[in-house]
Amino acid sequence: MKVLIIDDEKSIRTILSEMVQHWGYEVVLAADGESAWKIFQVINEPIIVLLDWVMPGIDGVELCRRLKQSEKTAHTYVIILTAKRSDVEDVVIGFDAGADDFVTKPIDPRELSCRLSVGRRILTYQHDLEQRNATLQETTRVMENVMRELQVVNGKLKELSLEDELTGIPNRRSLENYLAREWWHALREKEALTFIMVDVDFFKFYNDTYGHPAGDECLKKVAAILAENVKRSSDIITRYGGEEFAIVLHATDSAGGQKVAEKLRLAVESLAILNKASKVSPYVTISLGIATIIPDINSSYETLKKEADDALYQAKREGRNRWVAIDVGRGACSVKG
Structure with missing residues (x-):
């Protein structure tokens, strides 16, 4: 599964990239909200986002809000990285923007690994559910077509029938x-x-x-x-x-x-x-x-x-x-x- 790391500090991006790759994830990097937003336009698969709160231009909260409001990116799993932002008001703002989780800097690798695992399970479950729904919808569509064809065939069979349906005598x-x-x-x-x-x-x-x-x-x-x-x-x-x-x-x-x-x-x-x-x-x-x-x-x-x-x-x-x-x-x- 891919993890998109968005942070304006190169050193943070490097450290996070090495950790995340070590855990078996495919890493994509972005230095700010604008470049990250462009990356999202070409991604067509579930992805976990490690998103810094404070960035120039589009900050983490605004980018998170955009992702969750866009139909194309609504199912990303967003973990916001904060610099000791433990204030309840900040947490409310983040969740209100659509954040799925928070990690406080300095980052504990064990905690980050666990939170990434949670995100992967949730995205995998969502993806499987969507695939099943898509399969169900396709099956429903096929069955509806079959039923329509059966109705046509039954209509023709009724026309070809030699017995009157109401009285039971020949027609x-x-x-x-x-x-x-x-x-x-x-x-x-x-x-x-x-x-x-x-x-x-x-x-x-x-x-x-x-x-x-x-x-x-x-x-x-x-x-x-x-x-x-x-x-x-x-x-x-x-x-x-x-x-x-x-x-x-x-x-x-x-x-x-x-x-x-x-x-x-x-x-x-x-x-x-x-x-x-x-x-x-x-x-x-x-x-x-x-x-x-x-x-x-x-x-x-x-x-x-x-x-x-x-x-x-x-x-x-x-x-x-x-x-x-x-x-x-x-x-x-x-x-x-």
Whole structure:
């Protein structure tokens, strides 16, 4: 560790330098406060300062005050050398300026060695603590970056998930995957495909009346009863978004789709979930739009989805708690309510 000896008397500097070097310290010398201050501008490590109180120009107290006020040199360990300055007022002035210790001239080598050892231990401890804090801060920064990256990854994984988080049934992504596969199967086999859109009637009013937690529970119950009544492994029921659900029935014509839709409508009504905000029933009900098509090379499942959505809109416009069925390509339309 370095020791900077600052004293305007050359003989004192020489004596102190020989003693301090003998104890294994690296010595730096300065004859006054000005030259010492310049030295501090290029030192970037813990250092003990043996500082004479009385010097021309910048005296020991003023230099000590500068060192402690500067962020670059605040962690130096300053031992002020005094010429029998044992007056309490002087000690207070020195400590107030930031001095860490005092040694009275003439200097006892044993005392100076002990005080330097104390300074070395304190600076070493401070330096180690700062290094640990720096390491901790870097670790914290790295962990924060990792957490941000994990949030991004989790967000992407959530997007890629095939299950609706709230209801536990397949989500819209599952629907798209199923439709893409099932559409080509129906096209190849020339089989009918039925798409049913389901909307919980007056659900916004339900949320406003009973609160969002109750709304979530309502959606869970509706999803569960719908799934219970769409049992074939070849079919799929999904949460389309918000209070809407979508169902695709494999190899099912319009009559079969209507039968399933009515079964679902009655099943939800039988749950008897109170909804005093509804304008059609004391309980939660659903409206359904049914579209059926036998795919050909000039059609797409987007057309099927749109027709089902249009049928749902018609069911809602005509009073809700009912279904409307459209047989795509044949122009047939049926209503049940």
